[in-house]
Amino acid sequence: MKTVKVGVIGGTGYTGVELLRLLVGHPGVEISIITSRSEVGRPVSDLFPSLRDFTDLVFSEPEEGSFGSCDVVFSATPNGIAMQHARALVDHGVRLIDLAADFRIKNIATWSSWYGMDHACADLVEEAVYGLPEINREAIKSARIVANPGCYPTATTLGFLPLVQYGLINVKDLIADTKSGVTGAGRGSSVANLYSEVADSFKAYAVPGHRHHPEIEQNLNLHSQEAVRLSFVPHLTPMLRGIHATLYADLLDASMSIEAVHHRFASFYKDEAFVDVLPLGAHPDTRSVKTSNMCRIAIHKAGGSGKLVVLSVIDNLTKGAAGQAVQNMNIMFGFDEMAALQNAPVLP
Numbered sequence: 001m002k003t004v005k006v007g008v009i010g011g012t013g014y015t016g017v018e019l020l021r022l023l024v025g026h027p028g029v030e031i032s033i034i035t036s037r038s039e040v041g042r043p044v045s046d047l048f049p050s051l052r053d054f055t056d057l058v059f060s061e062p063e064e065g066s067f068g069s070c071d072v073v074f075s076a077t078p079n080g081i082a083m084q085h086a087r088a089l090v091d092h093g094v095r096l097i098d099l100a101a102d103f104r105i106k107n108i109a110t111w112s113s114w115y116g117m118d119h120a121c122a123d124l125v126e127e128a129v130y131g132l133p134e135i136n137r138e139a140i141k142s143a144r145i146v147a148n149p150g151c152y153p154t155a156t157t158l159g160f161l162p163l164v165q166y167g168l169i170n171v172k173d174l175i176a177d178t179k180s181g182v183t184g185a186g187r188g189s190s191v192a193n194l195y196s197e198v199a200d201s202f203k204a205y206a207v208p209g210h211r212h213h214p215e216i217e218q219n220l221n222l223h224s225q226e227a228v229r230l231s232f233v234p235h236l237t238p239m240l241r242g243i244h245a246t247l248y249a250d251l252l253d254a255s256m257s258i259e260a261v262h263h264r265f266a267s268f269y270k271d272e273a274f275v276d277v278l279p280l281g282a283h284p285d286t287r288s289v290k291t292s293n294m295c296r297i298a299i300h301k302a303g304g305s306g307k308l309v310v311l312s313v314i315d316n317l318t319k320g321a322a323g324q325a326v327q328n329m330n331i332m333f334g335f336d337e338m339a340a341l342q343n344a345p346v347l348p
Contacts, residue, residue, distance in 0.1 A: 010077035026340035035062035103128035103147035151320025159312035242286030293323035
């Protein structure tokens with residue numbers, strides 16, 4: 001097996017350590033550099049004891065040209081950082097997988113309005129490939145820049161996609177009622193994320209608007225014959241990791257059986273290693289995908305209204321971030337797509 005030299009920009013957050021956890025077990029990867037301005041000189045295993053005996057890397061300063069020997073660089077940083085490095089990387093033939101949002105939204109004005117900054121390399125956004133393998137696998141293979149999807153958009157897009165693609169639902173009235181574990185907010189200190197603030201409680205947030213909303217609509221509009229209208233409401237749950245998306249839609253043919261809808265889902269995802277369409281009647285829980293790159297989906301009809309209900313669960317740090325990034329790297333460099341991603345979920 002060939003060896004791919006990997007660099008990581010950032011890597012001190014929850015997504016970063018999840019990425020390192022997966023990469024150190026990849027048979028075709030050599031991690032050659034990991035940077036962090038705040039942790040320069042500190043051994044990675046000192047910050048993350050879970051990686052003791054798996055890596056002897058030390059965090060270094062992200063200097064100009066420090067990634068020149070890499071084949072691919074992962075940017076596991078806050079929004080606005082990857083775009084500062086993208087031009088130099090691609091000009092030197094280094095491929096970039098951005099785990100933040102710098103290259104996800106094609107409309108630059110929309111991106112700027114949601115993320116509150118000007119884009120540093122707007123011309124590269126157009127060529128960047130949205131890294132959801134289930135829809136863009138062929139384009140990912142040759143991409144110079146991959147925009148790794150957000151966690152909510154991954155679970156929601158995969159849940160709605162077959163319905164939109166096959167034209168089975170009224171796309172003018174879609175509802176995504178979504179829940180996330182607290183690691184989705186990142187590792188930075190915040191009063192709102194203290195244990196005493198989140199334990200034994202449950203709340204909605206960003207109801208007037210969340211920056212993952214335009215990302216989801218962009219995904220679905222690419223596969224819809226008419227513009228999608230989506231109500232998207234996220235919630236914070238008192239668990240460490242996981243996304244649960246409960247998705248509602250009206251079938252255009254109210255007489256269509258749930259068995260027929262299930263058959264469409266099963267056919268749509270039959271060749272996808274990381275999408276599991278469960279048997280009718282199933283109710284997937286987030287712990288069934290904990291630490292795995294799997295998305296589990298179940299389909300129901302709601303009692304009373306007859307609305308179609310899709311349940312979609314992922315681990316926000318794995319399929320919703322680092323695992324999907326490794327999946328994209330595998331596709332880009334011709335590895336088995338499941339390399340380093342075949343671990344069974346952790347239970348309990």
